[in-house]
Amino acid sequence: MSAKLIKGPEVAAAIREQIAEELVTLKEKTGKVPGLAVILVGEDPASKAYVGNKEKTSKALGFNSVVQRVPVETTQEELLKMIDAYNNDDDIQGILVQLPLPDHIEEKAVIDAISVEKDVDGFHPINVGNLMIGDDCYIPCTPHGCMKMLEYIGFDLKGKNAVVVGRSNIVGKPVALLLLQQHASVTICHSRTADLGAVCREADVLVVAVGRPEMITGDMIKPGAVVIDVGINRVNDKLVGDVHFESAAQKASYITPVPGGVGPMTITMLMLNTMEAFKRKHNIK
Numbered sequence: 001m002s003a004k005l006i007k008g009p010e011v012a013a014a015i016r017e018q019i020a021e022e023l024v025t026l027k028e029k030t031g032k033v034p035g036l037a038v039i040l041v042g043e044d045p046a047s048k049a050y051v052g053n054k055e056k057t058s059k060a061l062g063f064n065s066v067v068q069r070v071p072v073e074t075t076q077e078e079l080l081k082m083i084d085a086y087n088n089d090d091d092i093q094g095i096l097v098q099l100p101l102p103d104h105i106e107e108k109a110v111i112d113a114i115s116v117e118k119d120v121d122g123f124h125p126i127n128v129g130n131l132m133i134g135d136d137c138y139i140p141c142t143p144h145g146c147m148k149m150l151e152y153i154g155f156d157l158k159g160k161n162a163v164v165v166g167r168s169n170i171v172g173k174p175v176a177l178l179l180l181q182q183h184a185s186v187t188i189c190h191s192r193t194a195d196l197g198a199v200c201r202e203a204d205v206l207v208v209a210v211g212r213p214e215m216i217t218g219d220m221i222k223p224g225a226v227v228i229d230v231g232i233n234r235v236n237d238k239l240v241g242d243v244h245f246e247s248a249a250q251k252a253s254y255i256t257p258v259p260g261g262v263g264p265m266t267i268t269m270l271m272l273n274t275m276e277a278f279k280r281k282h283n284i285k
């Protein structure tokens with residue numbers, strides 16, 4: 001392997017340290033701490049694990065952490081009522097409803113119901129629109145984490161070719177906008193792009209969030225490229241990314257491993273967004 005690793009736990013720890021420091025000042029100024037409410041509907045094992053980690057991190061940082069675990073039979077109306085209660089709760093600045101939701105609940109109705117000011121996931125259409133036009137918004141956590149990793153290695157995106165593989169609302173589209181904001185020339189492609197390898201080989205930065213295990217192989221990577229692998233796939237009881245790590249690491253200058261790459265960044269960015277929501281509420285810059 002020639003590529004250097006961008007280690008998620010290391011980058012995340014550095015940001016958490018900054019959050020913890022700032023929290024001391026915020027507590028002194030306001031006498032309060034940021035509050036994050038997480039709602040989990042049902043028993044999906046991956047979602048349970050993600051929510052458990054969010055609760056642990058939130059508590060460890062000294063946030064007011066509220067986690068509401070409700071049964072899979074919970075109706076949409078009941079869920080909307082819970083959201084409304086948190087929208088009106090002065091001790092809560094961030095609300096997150098863990099996705100995916102059971103089939104009988106309409107995801108869009110739930111996202112739309114979260115107050116824009118408390119939408120720390122950055123999924124509400126108003127936050128998405130503000131991201132698009134470069135206005136104040138909550139940046140979705142995983143794309144934000146990818147950008148922080150590039151910042152951590154001191155990578156200047158200006159004038160570089162960035163290729164994003166994947167076009168989801170949660171990762172692909174927002175990360176493309178963030179790369180564009182940093183003056184990269186951005187191409188978004190996906191599983192149906194013709195000659196994906198040829199497009200990827202143009203990339204100085206390759207962000208992969210396509211949800212297909214080890215789809216991107218070393219022959220698709222430009223020598224010296226920076227590779228950010230957002231994928232987490234379980235294959236034969238092993239976690240692998242959307243990038244074939246061994247072959248890609250032969251070509252890249254930097255690469256994020258799976259596990260231990262982007263994953264730990266997402267929760268940290270959620271904490272950062274919740275702290276930002278708290279600062280906005282208290283008019284603190």
Ligand code: GUN
Pocket residue numbers: 096097098099100121141142266
């Ligand atoms: N499920 C998987 N990732 C996420 C995320 O970032 N936010 C929410 N709300 N649900 C998720």
